[in-house]
Amino acid sequence: MKAVYAAGTNADDPLSVLEVGERPEPEPRPYWSSVSVKAATVNHHDIWSLKGVGLAAEQTPMILGTDAAGILDEDIPVRKGLKAGSEVVLYTFVGTDGAGVMPGERRTILSEKYPGTMAERTQVPSANVFAKPANLCLDEAAALGTSWLTAYSLVFTSANVKPGDTILVQGAGGGVSTAAIQLAHAAGLEVFVTSRDEAKRAKALEIGADAAFEPGARLPRKVDAVIESVGAATWSHSVKSVRPGGTIAICGATTGDQPGAELTRIFFQDIRVQGNTMGSRDDFARLLRFVEHADLHPVIDSTYALADAPAAFAKVIDGDVFGKVVLRV
Amino acid sequence: MKAVYAAGTNADDPLSVLEVGERPEPEPRPYWSSVSVKAATVNHHDIWSLKGVGLAAEQTPMILGTDAAGILDEDIPVRKGLKAGSEVVLYTFVGTDGAGVMPGERRTILSEKYPGTMAERTQVPSANVFAKPANLCLDEAAALGTSWLTAYSLVFTSANVKPGDTILVQGAGGGVSTAAIQLAHAAGLEVFVTSRDEAKRAKALEIGADAAFEPGARLPRKVDAVIESVGAATWSHSVKSVRPGGTIAICGATTGDQPGAELTRIFFQDIRVQGNTMGSRDDFARLLRFVEHADLHPVIDSTYALADAPAAFAKVIDGDVFGKVVLRV
Amino acid sequence: MKAVYAAGTNADDPLSVLEVGERPEPEPRPYWSSVSVKAATVNHHDIWSLKGVGLAAEQTPMILGTDAAGILDEDIPVRKGLKAGSEVVLYTFVGTDGAGVMPGERRTILSEKYPGTMAERTQVPSANVFAKPANLCLDEAAALGTSWLTAYSLVFTSANVKPGDTILVQGAGGGVSTAAIQLAHAAGLEVFVTSRDEAKRAKALEIGADAAFEPGARLPRKVDAVIESVGAATWSHSVKSVRPGGTIAICGATTGDQPGAELTRIFFQDIRVQGNTMGSRDDFARLLRFVEHADLHPVIDSTYALADAPAAFAKVIDGDVFGKVVLRV
Amino acid sequence: MKAVYAAGTNADDPLSVLEVGERPEPEPRPYWSSVSVKAATVNHHDIWSLKGVGLAAEQTPMILGTDAAGILDEDIPVRKGLKAGSEVVLYTFVGTDGAGVMPGERRTILSEKYPGTMAERTQVPSANVFAKPANLCLDEAAALGTSWLTAYSLVFTSANVKPGDTILVQGAGGGVSTAAIQLAHAAGLEVFVTSRDEAKRAKALEIGADAAFEPGARLPRKVDAVIESVGAATWSHSVKSVRPGGTIAICGATTGDQPGAELTRIFFQDIRVQGNTMGSRDDFARLLRFVEHADLHPVIDSTYALADAPAAFAKVIDGDVFGKVVLRV
Numbered sequence A, B, C, D: 001m002k003a004v005y006a007a008g009t010n011a012d013d014p015l016s017v018l019e020v021g022e023r024p025e026p027e028p029r030p031y032w033s034s035v036s037v038k039a040a041t042v043n044h045h046d047i048w049s050l051k052g053v054g055l056a057a058e059q060t061p062m063i064l065g066t067d068a069a070g071i072l073d074e075d076i077p078v079r080k081g082l083k084a085g086s087e088v089v090l091y092t093f094v095g096t097d098g099a100g101v102m103p104g105e106r107r108t109i110l111s112e113k114y115p116g117t118m119a120e121r122t123q124v125p126s127a128n129v130f131a132k133p134a135n136l137c138l139d140e141a142a143a144l145g146t147s148w149l150t151a152y153s154l155v156f157t158s159a160n161v162k163p164g165d166t167i168l169v170q171g172a173g174g175g176v177s178t179a180a181i182q183l184a185h186a187a188g189l190e191v192f193v194t195s196r197d198e199a200k201r202a203k204a205l206e207i208g209a210d211a212a213f214e215p216g217a218r219l220p221r222k223v224d225a226v227i228e229s230v231g232a233a234t235w236s237h238s239v240k241s242v243r244p245g246g247t248i249a250i251c252g253a254t255t256g257d258q259p260g261a262e263l264t265r266i267f268f269q270d271i272r273v274q275g276n277t278m279g280s281r282d283d284f285a286r287l288l289r290f291v292e293h294a295d296l297h298p299v300i301d302s303t304y305a306l307a308d309a310p311a312a313f314a315k316v317i318d319g320d321v322f323g324k325v326v327l328r329v
């Protein structure tokens, strides 16, 4: 079958090891289901894999892709409504709760140990298959499995906020940031955003942010929580911007992960820093219901054919995106 | 000054001990502030007081009223923005955190130990005075201190739900129920409601409920949490309607408090029952910000002059209300 | 193989349908492991099954037993230390997290859908097999899977207490109550106990209770949490004995499950009632480490051969026990 | 009255601004109580104050001291048992919950805004006075208000652990570290400790640690939580030593507060970092009950007369202590 995969790893030139070509179909496993992929999105995780972070050269070739929407190949007994032909979205975090894997198996995202989603067909534990929210097309639905799940978990599980509270989203434009803005707005939270780019600040306001600032700006007041994925460039500002007892929820560090830790502010002001990778299966289920109930539509930056994966990946690497970059299979 | 007060207690005929007349001004206390009341609302707590539940005959005459909006009489130092003449709303739960009272003093709602709000002037710990949300008139703002605070605490603190979840509000019409519907809807929750009264079911849908049912109806699916203030008439239905691991948040029992406890269902399905009276000062602060940010307006059933308190109370006792009954001072 | 099983169900005379005889070996399933049972204990769950509560007549014959210690039959890959021949204890709650079962499968305790542990051999998801704590013999270790897991979850997950707090254990003698006393004492909690039986009160003090009272006694002060498994006979006392904001953690209702619910006290005093059946796999893992670290030994009331199961069951039904009744295979 | 105070601030030579001499008695305030101090301990907070961190030169002269045991000067109404002459310990965190101060007043530890405890007489909100645990002498009891409260809060509120879990205490010897070891041990937790000093490692084992390691040592396995007060010298080791999903609870950074933040490990492994200064009044109350119930005795390194405060401070600055340095008034 056709697939987008890492042919090797290259820390300096990740695109040099990205290939589109033939790969074997996934092998059946007990308690797993196969899905014909219709759309997947490009995530930073895919770039890291190409660079060899979290993916060793000896594991390649490895099909990339950590989210997907598609068509279920066979009925899943027990779970009503999931029939062959159903439009579905995938929870791609495997081993978090033992479904379909050996006990003690380390949790892993598709494309780390098991083949990823950027292929004509992929496979996940049957427990990880969910009906697509009815209000979304397949392109939009593909965004849910990685960026939107992470954003949901950051805002509603890690950030520890309630309606009436204010969150600061550091950096506007990326998949997680745009999702966080849309989700928090729909839940009645006040949303502040920072971005270096005036156009992105304007777009952030359009999708639900209440105020947008230049990076490092002094905010009108301290916030209850910060959604942090930028890292070194914003860390100090995040620590200074959160109120005593507030939370910094962090899912990435695209500008570097070793800023000064600011320990004194953290302990003196009872600040919580909560790391967050992906999210739980329960949160994924809630996300799907929320997206449908509030009729939220993930912002799509652009859509590419599978064969054009290199162009899609280049766009994400350049960082000049607002919302998700979709690969259509 | 003019005030509405319990002249005694009478379990069978509470209106017989309700009086409107002259009462002394409140005495100054350190760390307390005085407020010229403009509006207060009638709550079940006031009826219970007249009946002698929570108020002993020897404590009467006692000014009633557990919420208020009004004009601050003097500046409050330290808390910027609270100046003489400011429009304010009051947090009337005293002693929950020691502000303005002796350590170890039992927590108490205004009108239990300290005079209530249905008077030309009332007094609370200065920490309990908050600026009125700018989007509300004083009549609407009066609703926040009891019903809306309770509803906020039930839905966002006790019920343990997240966006994507569904709550069931038992009984539509009362102040807490209508507040819970409006608040939960604005936070993106799915809201089911029950009521015997078709007109109230229709109105519940207008203010944000997603579906309305007759009492005891089998729901389309189990809910994540139940907001319970009805008691005996709905308890068994509440226990059967909540999913395993879900929560029943309870703030009242107007139809009786001794239904069969349903302990087997509770323990076997890991159900949580969370009692909830009023809410914390932090939750009150969040409520005010949320009401303003989401531009929520408490539903007002009707408005009366202070002198017409008996008619206002009679309306609440009859139960034929949808939203809050306001007394204008 | 030899097994203790329900040959049918009988609500009035549960012992009449209890049989000891030959039953087929369990069939292999993917991601499950087989264990040669050495000891299991009799729990109220087994009695309920014989009565047809939670077990339908058409599901019989069903092997009983919800806990076990024994010898692992084959290596479990991935989980180091679990080799053929290892002494192990079993987590018998299946489907709580998807390990080894289909997604959406309702959670179930062994002997409800899958054969139980009172047999020469039983089978659980491989994720549910744990090394036996080194300080325990197999008889003692058998007690961990049901009573001790439940007690751990009640005290340390549901009851929401910290060192310095006081818990009340309603009823001394049963497997969960004795486990709760031993566990809470080892964790530095203050423990109050009630029992009708003076000898049991004395024994409770020996195993770690700080004070023992007659049922319904007025306690020296309100407690932070109540461990409730008695039900109707103690419910009202439990509600009156817990402090405002405290928790009643409930895992059973042996004297009836429909006492008056006491809703007014519950909501007015912000009481939490937390239902609790068994416990999570993570809590089971913690329990095993705690039992070994604190060198706790489950109190054994008496030990029977598998063939003498009817006598063992009769003892539990009579209720004249202090600690666990063990069946040795 | 006699007092130990900062006569000014000096970042390089804190002892140069430490004086023992006459200071005015505290002025009465409503809802505050006066206490005749018998013992206080030297904390890092006092050293920071002398250095001008958290204390501005224009606030000096300021009486130092953030904990105390002593004799209550007058009855406290409402709180039974607190009579003139009672032996008491003090909760010195003011403004955390509004008791005795203006709303909105920033929370503050005695000696920051209000005079500290190293004097013949000090004053706190009446809500902050607690009966001394009966098992302790006044010297020991003085240790509870700062180091022990902080340790209790770190281990039982911030660290998010349960019996069966393992904590790592970075650095043995300081007041918080020794308290954390003693408290965690008494609560049944497994305790690992690090120290550069062999003698301190040996003493840590004596007071309840299960294993002691050199700084940076690879541990036998990852821990559930780290108690971190050392900062730069141990931060990286702390992040590497905690299990995925575990917590680093931090109350200080004596070796520097700007190590590399290790953001990638934190987010990828869902690690929580929880800042913690002092603790809540509720936790202080629990601490007192726990200390008495488990008969814990704070380790005292040495005791000095008030007049010898400079020697006592020098000892703490040198860091060659194991347990608390007490000043006897």
Ligand SMILES: [Zn+2]
Residues within 6 Å of the ligand: A185, A188, A189, A190, A191, A208, A209, A210, B293
């Ligand atoms: Zn907004």
Ligand SMILES: [Zn+2]
Residues within 6 Å of the ligand: A293, B185, B188, B189, B190, B191, B208, B209, B210
């Ligand atoms: Zn809705």
Ligand SMILES: [Zn+2]
Residues within 6 Å of the ligand: C185, C188, C189, C190, C191, C208, C209, C210, D293
């Ligand atoms: Zn004890």
Ligand SMILES: [Zn+2]
Residues within 6 Å of the ligand: C293, D185, D188, D189, D190, D191, D208, D209, D210
């Ligand atoms: Zn130990």
